[in-house]
Amino acid sequence: MIGQIQGTLLAKQPPEVLVDVNGVGYEVQLPMTCFYDLPATGQPVTLVTHFVVREDAQLLYGFNSLSERSLFRLLIKTQGVGPKLALGILSGMSADEFVFAVNQNDVSRLVKLPGVGKKTAERLVIEMRDRLKDWNSATPFTDAMPVDNKGGDARVHPADTRSDAVSALVALGYKENQAEKAIQKVYSAEHTSEVLIRLALKELS
Template identity: 65%
Template sequence: MIGRLSGTLISKQPPEVMLDVHGVGYEVQMPMTCIYELPDIGEPVSIITHFVVREDAQLLYGFNTFAERSLFRQLIKAQGVGPKLALTIMSGMTAQQFVQAVTHDDVSTLVKLPGVGKKTAERLVVEMRDRLQQWSSATPATDAASIDFGDMQSTLVSNSPRDDALSALLALGYKPAQAEKAVAQALKADDGASSEQLIRTALKNM
C-alpha cells in the first residue's frame, strides 16, 4: 500500500498531477479542492495517497490531509459511489461543505454534481450521516508532512487556460456542452484568469 508520496511537483493536468520521487514519476489523481492548495511546479510537496488496484489499472488518488483521504474512503464505501464519482464530489465541494450538505439533508446541492442524481444524492445523505460521525471522531486533520508552503500561486503545464479548464471538467464527468458553457462564463468574468481560476469559477457556477 502506498500511503504517502514526498517529492517534487513536476506537472499538473487536472485532475491529475505528477510527482518526481527520487527519479520516479508518480501520476496521482486529486480533487480540484486539493489541487488548488498545491505549491508551484518545481516545489517540494507531500501528498497523502489512496492506492486502488483493478484488473486493468493501478491508480493513486491524492489528498492534502488525512481527513480528506478518510472522507474519500468513506465515500467509496457508499452504494454506487466509486473512486471517480468520489473524486468528482470532492472536486465540487470541500470536505466541510459536503459534511454540511449531508448534515442538513441538502439533496439539491449534491444533485448539481455530475453523476449524482436525486436517488444517489438521497442515498448519500442517508448512508454518509453515520459514517461522517466516525470520520470526524477518528480522523486527524493534519496535512501530509506539516509543511508550510505559504500562499503560493499554482501553475499548470498547459497550452491554453481555457483548454486545461475544459479538459479538467470533462475528466470530472461534466458533459461537453455543460463544461463549455461554464468555462465560457468564467472567461467572461475574467478573460485573463489562470487555468485553476477558471476551473474554480466554473465549478462554482455549475
C-alpha cells in the same frame, strides 16, 4: 498500499499531477479542492494517497490532509460511488461542505455535483449520515498535523487555459457541453486554468 508520497512536483494537469520520487514519476489524481493548494511545479510536495488496483489499471488518488482521504474512503464505500465519482464530489465542494449537506439532508445541493442523480444523492445522505455523525475537530477524521504544501506559486499560464479547464471538468464527470458553457461564463485571459476551474465549479454548483 501506497499511503503517502513525497517528492518534487513535476507537472500539473488538472485533476492530475506528476510527482518525482527519487527518479520515479507518480501520476496522482486529486480533487480540485486539494489541487488549489498545491505548490508551484519544481517545488517539494507531500500527498497522502489512496491506492486503487483494478484489472486494467493501478491508480493513485492524492489529498492534502488525512481528513480528506478519510472522507474519500467513506464515499467509495457507498453503493454506486466509485473513485471517479468520489473525486468529482470532493472537487465540487470541500469535505466540510459535503458533511454539512449530508447533515442537513440537502439532496438538492448534492444533485448539482457531476454524476450524482437524485437516487445517488438520497443514498449518500442515508448511508453517510451515520458514518459522519462524529465528524468534528475531535474525531480521528481530522489531522493532528495537516500536510503543508503552500508556498510561493508563480503559476504558468498554459497555451490554452480554456481547453485545459474544460478537459479537467470533463474528467471530473461533467458533460462537455456543460463544462464549455460554465467555462465560457467565467473565462478571462488573465485566469489560469486552475482559477477557471474553481470559478466554473462555483457556477455549476
